[in-house]
Amino acid sequence: MCVDEKFQTSKYLRIVPREGDVAVYHSLLGGLSLVDANITHLLNIFHTPQNALEAHTVVPYFSKEQVRSFIATFKSKGFLVYPSCNEYDVIQQKISQTKESLHKGSQIGVIQLVVTNNCNFKCSYCFINQIYASEKRYASQVSPLNRHMSTEMARIAIENVIKVLKESGKSSLWIQFFGGEPLLNWKTIKFVLEHFEKGDKYGIEINYSIVTNGSLFNHEIATYFLKYNVPIIISFDSPRGNDRHLLDGKNAFPSIKRNLTILNKNGNRIIFNTVLSKETFDFFDTALVDFALKNGVYEIGVLFDLDPIFYELKNTCDIVNKLWDMYIYGNLKGVVVTGYWHMIFQKMVAYDHFKYNSFKTCSATGCQLSIEPSGDVFACKASSGYFGHIWEVYNLLLSDTYKEYTMRAFRNAPECDGCEIENFCSGFCLGPLEKKYGTIQVIEKRTCDVYRELTRKLILNVEKNSIENYQMPPNTPYLNMMEDFCLLR
Numbered sequence: 001m002c003v004d005e006k007f008q009t010s011k012y013l014r015i016v017p018r019e020g021d022v023a024v025y026h027s028l029l030g031g032l033s034l035v036d037a038n039i040t041h042l043l044n045i046f047h048t049p050q051n052a053l054e055a056h057t058v059v060p061y062f063s064k065e066q067v068r069s070f071i072a073t074f075k076s077k078g079f080l081v082y083p084s085c086n087e088y089d090v091i092q093q094k095i096s097q098t099k100e101s102l103h104k105g106s107q108i109g110v111i112q113l114v115v116t117n118n119c120n121f122k123c124s125y126c127f128i129n130q131i132y133a134s135e136k137r138y139a140s141q142v143s144p145l146n147r148h149m150s151t152e153m154a155r156i157a158i159e160n161v162i163k164v165l166k167e168s169g170k171s172s173l174w175i176q177f178f179g180g181e182p183l184l185n186w187k188t189i190k191f192v193l194e195h196f197e198k199g200d201k202y203g204i205e206i207n208y209s210i211v212t213n214g215s216l217f218n219h220e221i222a223t224y225f226l227k228y229n230v231p232i233i234i235s236f237d238s239p240r241g242n243d244r245h246l247l248d249g250k251n252a253f254p255s256i257k258r259n260l261t262i263l264n265k266n267g268n269r270i271i272f273n274t275v276l277s278k279e280t281f282d283f284f285d286t287a288l289v290d291f292a293l294k295n296g297v298y299e300i301g302v303l304f305d306l307d308p309i310f311y312e313l314k315n316t317c318d319i320v321n322k323l324w325d326m327y328i329y330g331n332l333k334g335v336v337v338t339g340y341w342h343m344i345f346q347k348m349v350a351y352d353h354f355k356y357n358s359f360k361t362c363s364a365t366g367c368q369l370s371i372e373p374s375g376d377v378f379a380c381k382a383s384s385g386y387f388g389h390i391w392e393v394y395n396l397l398l399s400d401t402y403k404e405y406t407m408r409a410f411r412n413a414p415e416c417d418g419c420e421i422e423n424f425c426s427g428f429c430l431g432p433l434e435k436k437y438g439t440i441q442v443i444e445k446r447t448c449d450v451y452r453e454l455t456r457k458l459i460l461n462v463e464k465n466s467i468e469n470y471q472m473p474p475n476t477p478y479l480n481m482m483e484d485f486c487l488l489r
């Protein structure tokens with residue numbers, strides 16, 4: 001760094017005062033860090049452009065070396081920029097480059113393989129059919145030709161995607177088995193695992209997961225999933241909620257409980273997928289954490305209701321507090337409680353979204369192909385965004401819908417510009433947006449309040465040693481944090 005070079009704080013620098021320190025991050029690039037009062041003061045100085053020597057004269061208790069090192073660190077995080085730098089343009093340039101190379105498939109990283117559209121449950125609140133918004137989607141969902149994916153279709157679909165990925169220089173792929181209830185088509189799942197294994201013979205690393213209702217396991221399935229490291233994501237809301245029924249009307253709980261025992265004995269990794277919704281609100285509580293622990297489950301993913309009405313029926317505070325209580329209790333008991341809302345925070349900690357990620361929280365906006373049994377490809381099982389057919393994978397990548405959905409990874413909607421979590425949040429799920437507004441370039445304001453409030457809480461409560469933490473030596477004069485905080489704002 002040249003000693004005369006001047007820097008100033010980025011207009012995207014965000015400050016969150018905490019008890020005893022301050023959290024800082026770049027609202028486009030992340031890099032969430034904690035800084036003490038002295039460093040907050042030093043950051044303040046760069047409100048007006050300064051070089052290292054000028055800054056040193058204002059804060060002589062920092063050595064020149066310390067000031068330089070501070071500048072280098074925060075420049076690399078984007079907190080300090082050259083006064084002439086137009087950050088917006090730099091970022092737009094990166095986005096344009098991504099857009100131009102979309103047809104190569106370099107953004108793809110996930111296949112959601114819908115191996116069947118049949119289900120052995122009849123849940124009153126299943127999202128299927130409730131959020132679909134196009135004729136193509138409805139037709140696909142009810143078509144008798146789109147029930148079970150054949151092993152041949154699975155092979156062609158995955159091989160086509162691998163071909164594209166390898167041509168674009170990518171080295172890994174996630175395959176998520178999805179449905180309906182995917183275990184109703186165990187034949188195809190087993191074929192995929194045996195045929196593609198971990199991807200070695202295709203020269204690509206393949207990881208798997210499955211989203212299931214948890215009712216159809218046996219020893220063979222558990223053994224295969226252990227062998228191929230397949231995390232088992234079981235949709236399960238609460239040991240107190242008993243409104244999930246099998247097609248024959250019987251309560252599904254006993255079969256799920258029995259299968260948890262099988263999976264536990266076998267040593268499988270199990271994750272609960274839980275929905276906080278109008279239907280589950282009253283019994284969504286810490287009993288789930290206790291139940292998870294008893295059954296060898298150490299991760300709970302919490303999703304929010306896909307029906308926008310939920311956010312009118314319940315106020316933001318009640319929704320946030322419900323989830324927060326479970327999150328804190330889970331932390332205490334050693335059960336990770338996470339979800340899209342937590343990924344926002346995780347992305348904020350990770351540095352440079354553009355460099356390392358192809359999506360924010362919703363994989364359907366950026367990196368996912370949801371492949372139906374027929375070979376039709378949508379953005380997600382929860383979306384009506386139709387890309388094309390997997391037999392014509394290169395055409396699919398050229399489709400306007402594919403481009404629109406993928407580029408949403410970089411901007412949800414015009415209303416997001418300037419939001420404090422702008423570049424980490426994917427907004428509301430695509431399906432409900434398509435259904436309610438007929439477009440995905442829009443936000444659902446009440447859900448935004450929930451995401452923002454939860455992110456603030458996570459920032460306020462993050463432990464010092466879990467993210468980057470910058471402090472001056474203990475005997476440096478202690479400065480007035482609040483005064484500095486006010487200046488920074």
Ligand code: SF4
Nearest residue numbers: 416419422425427448
């Ligand atoms: S969807 Fe809402 S919360 Fe998310 S970035 Fe946009 S405005 Fe912010």
Ligand code: SF4
Nearest residue numbers: 362364380382429430
């Ligand atoms: S559209 Fe996005 S948010 Fe909705 S279910 Fe699919 S991946 Fe999740």
